[in-house]
Amino acid sequence: MKDSIIEVQNLKTYFYLDEGTVKAVDGLSLDIKEKKTLGVMGESGCGKSVTALSILRILPKQAKIVGGKIFLHSTNNNGTRELTKYKPDSVEMRNIRGKEISMIFQEPMTSFSPVHTIGNQILESIYYHDTHDKKLAMEKALDMLHKVGISNSKQRMNEYPHQLSGGLRQRAMIAMALVCRPKLLIADEPTTALDVTIQAQILELMQSLQEELGMAIMFITHALGVISSISEKVAVMYLGRIVEFADTRTLFKNPQHPYTISLFKSIPGIGRKARTRLEAIKGNVPIPLDPLPQCGFYGRCPCAMNGTCDTAVPGLTEIEEGHMVRCFLHSSVKETDNDQSK
Amino acid sequence: MTSQNKSNVILEVKNLKKYFPIQKGFFRKTTGYVKAVDDVDIYINEGETLGLVGESGSGKTTLGRCIIRALEPTEGEVYFRYNGEPVNLVSLDRTGMSMVRRHLQMIFQDPYSSLDPRMIISDIIAEPLYGNKVLKGKELKERVRELVELVGLEKTQMRRYPHAFSGGQRQRIGIARALASRPKLIIADEPVSALDVSIQAQILNLLQDLQKRFNLTYLFIAHDLSVIEHISDRVAVMYVGKIIELAETEELYIKPKHPYTEALLSAVPQLDPEKRTGRIILPGEVANPANPPSGCYFHPRCNYAKKICETDTPKWEEVAPEHFVVCHFAKELTLKGVD
Numbered sequence: 001m002k003d004s005i006i007e008v009q010n011l012k013t014y015f016y017l018d019e020g021t022v023k024a025v026d027g028l029s030l031d032i033k034e035k036k037t038l039g040v041m042g043e044s045g046c047g048k049s050v051t052a053l054s055i056l057r058i059l060p061k062q063a064k065i066v067g068g069k070i071f072l073h074s075t076n077n078n079g080t081r082e083l084t085k086y087k088p089d090s091v092e093m094r095n096i097r098g099k100e101i102s103m104i105f106q107e108p109m110t111s112f113s114p115v116h117t118i119g120n121q122i123l124e125s126i127y128y129h130d131t132h133d134k135k136l137a138m139e140k141a142l143d144m145l146h147k148v149g150i151s152n153s154k155q156r157m158n159e160y161p162h163q164l165s166g167g168l169r170q171r172a173m174i175a176m177a178l179v180c181r182p183k184l185l186i187a188d189e190p191t192t193a194l195d196v197t198i199q200a201q202i203l204e205l206m207q208s209l210q211e212e213l214g215m216a217i218m219f220i221t222h223a224l225g226v227i228s229s230i231s232e233k234v235a236v237m238y239l240g241r242i243v244e245f246a247d248t249r250t251l252f253k254n255p256q257h258p259y260t261i262s263l264f265k266s267i268p269g270i271g272r273k274a275r276t277r278l279e280a281i282k283g284n285v286p287i288p289l290d291p292l293p294q295c296g297f298y299g300r301c302p303c304a305m306n307g308t309c310d311t312a313v314p315g316l317t318e319i320e321e322g323h324m325v326r327c328f329l330h331s332s333v334k335e336t337d338n339d340q341s342k
Numbered sequence: 343m344t345s346q347n348k349s350n351v352i353l354e355v356k357n358l359k360k361y362f363p364i365q366k367g368f369f370r371k372t373t374g375y376v377k378a379v380d381d382v383d384i385y386i387n388e389g390e391t392l393g394l395v396g397e398s399g400s401g402k403t404t405l406g407r408c409i410i411r412a413l414e415p416t417e418g419e420v421y422f423r424y425n426g427e428p429v430n431l432v433s434l435d436r437t438g439m440s441m442v443r444r445h446l447q448m449i450f451q452d453p454y455s456s457l458d459p460r461m462i463i464s465d466i467i468a469e470p471l472y473g474n475k476v477l478k479g480k481e482l483k484e485r486v487r488e489l490v491e492l493v494g495l496e497k498t499q500m501r502r503y504p505h506a507f508s509g510g511q512r513q514r515i516g517i518a519r520a521l522a523s524r525p526k527l528i529i530a531d532e533p534v535s536a537l538d539v540s541i542q543a544q545i546l547n548l549l550q551d552l553q554k555r556f557n558l559t560y561l562f563i564a565h566d567l568s569v570i571e572h573i574s575d576r577v578a579v580m581y582v583g584k585i586i587e588l589a590e591t592e593e594l595y596i597k598p599k600h601p602y603t604e605a606l607l608s609a610v611p612q613l614d615p616e617k618r619t620g621r622i623i624l625p626g627e628v629a630n631p632a633n634p635p636s637g638c639y640f641h642p643r644c645n646y647a648k649k650i651c652e653t654d655t656p657k658w659e660e661v662a663p664e665h666f667v668v669c670h671f672a673k674e675l676t677l678k679g680v681d
Contacts, residue, residue, distance in 0.1 A: 043538040195397035197624045200609040225611030266543035268572030280543035
């Protein structure tokens with residue numbers, strides 16, 4: 001597709017456990033446009049992070065990509081590459097990670113190595129991808145630290161992760177991810193562990209860096225407010241599938257999938273004044289362990305139709321331009337129909 | 343602090359301080375103090391919810407723990423109404439405290455680490471009842487069954503271990519345990535922040551239902567301003583060990599008087615994509631309570647700070663009925679709340 005940077009087609013990532021097969025990501029398609037932000041929203045266990053790990057091919061041992069394709073489109077002479085064809089530890093993948101696609105994680109404490117200085121961890125990726133000139137590498141690292149708003153960066157280079165506060169650590173993490181100027185940044189809950197005032201700082205920083213470096217961002221989070229303030233398009237995930245996809249405005253003004261609607265109703269928004277009762281969604285997110293061929297939200301849905309929703313998986317259909325919903329209330333297309341048409 | 347209607351006050355905290363010593367060197371010499379809670383005055387009326395909000399490290403949890411004496415306060419008094427008379431919890435001895443404690447319970451943040459993995463659910467819920475020697479034998483079993491149903495769990499799940507439950511269900515178990523001894527005051531320390539968004543609403547509703555049914559009083563500690571707004575009657579904002587603003591929920595959210603409250607409210611990401619603007623970005627981070635700035639603790643990050651803020655500590659004053667602020671310019675500034 002034109003000006004997309006990553007194209008995921010019908011991705012299936014399964015975990016093979018002793019208890020059975022967990023279909024963490026089950027038929028997911030999305031594409032991320034250049035210089036745009038795609039928000040991926042969902043609760044824990046819906047496959048947000050596994051999607052990110054699948055793109056970078058850094059899945060844990062038990063997990064396997066069993067179907068689907070991931071394409072990386074580059075504007076330079078590399079052209080289009082199919083990431084799913086490479087082995088996770090191949091030279092090709094190593095050249096892509098950190099150089100073309102970077103990732104930042106939720107917990108900045110556990111994703112840094114505690115025994116190396118911040119500086120060494122940032123330099124590592126420059127040495128691997130960019131240059132072996134020590135002076136030049138140092139310059140680049142300091143420049144990046146300065147960009148992410150870390151003051152006295154020279155001293156910070158020699159410090160260990162535990163010496164930094166949460167906000168600074170997340171800034172250092174962003175510096176490490178962006179130092180080779182990737183075309184796509186995958187941010188997996190980058191602000192969840194932070195306080196609101198620090199969260200506001202980090203969101204602001206990410207937006208200004210995006211403009212400056214011209215990268216695309218895949219922003220994964222469960223916080224609805226954060227998604228609404230940073231992304232242009234939003235994909236709502238539930239049980240390994242996208243259940244609704246639209247641009248941010250449409251999704252927040254006019255949600256169509258019962259899950260999205262219930263989510264909006266169930267969270268206390270600021271400034272609603274009256275202390276009314278929240279409309280909670282009943283039950284829990286089920287574990288996708290050998291799931292039945294039915295709509296994943298069937299057991300919790302307020303408008304579930306017996307005999308329809310429990311017999312097949314609904315397909316993702318376009319109800320208006322750029323607004324996709326996976327629900328039998330809107331269309332009778334089934335998942336398998338979609339597969340065959342492709 | 344002055345409160346008009348003293349008769350209804352169930353808990354009153356006066357000048358509460360908790361300093362943690364910083365010890366250095368071989369002889370553990372005390373070189374300074376972390377002022378986690380620094381001169382806090384609050385009261386809670388019976389049947390109401392007081393929300394306590396602040397960023398991490400502001401001393402919210404320490405304050406909660408000092409109130410039930412899970413931590414020994416350095417200084418100050420905590421009056422709890424017991425049999426109609428206010429009792430100073432700080433001055434009670436072991437036996438006295440154990441008598442009162444069953445009226446004070448706590449719900450914890452992390453439903454994974456706050457339940458003993460080697461105990462079955464019915465034992466976890468029954469434990470406060472053994473300890474307080476309230477019930478025995480058949481009556482005890484009956485009470486546990488009642489509690490399990492009260493929080494929306496199945497009787498058939500009573501003999502299971504905590505690992506078999508999801509986060510939301512574990513939090514329900516924690517709530518059942520807190521309710522076991524029929525407490526009057528419950529300190530809920532971030533009870534929903536570890537839960538998924540769709541589960542949060544279930545637990546918040548449960549807490550509200552239980553409050554109505556048993557006339558419970560909550561001290562609700564959280565960092566999420568929308569949750570606090572939803573559940574609290576009054577809200578206290580904490581910053582580096584001090585309460586900097588306290589008012590009724592609507593008053594505080596619509597007409598904040600402290601610049602920190604204004605910034606906090608503006609930093610909450612809005613659901614409406616059209617309301618993206620107006621975020622106040624505070625520079626820097628929360629001050630270090632071991633080495634707080636001079637004058638007003640907030641002045642290095644404050645957009646309105648003037649000379650006086652660097653030198654003088656502002657006083658606790660009532661700027662509107664039941665609206666307390668600690669700021670030199672509380673009366674002059676016009677700040678923006680949520681609309």
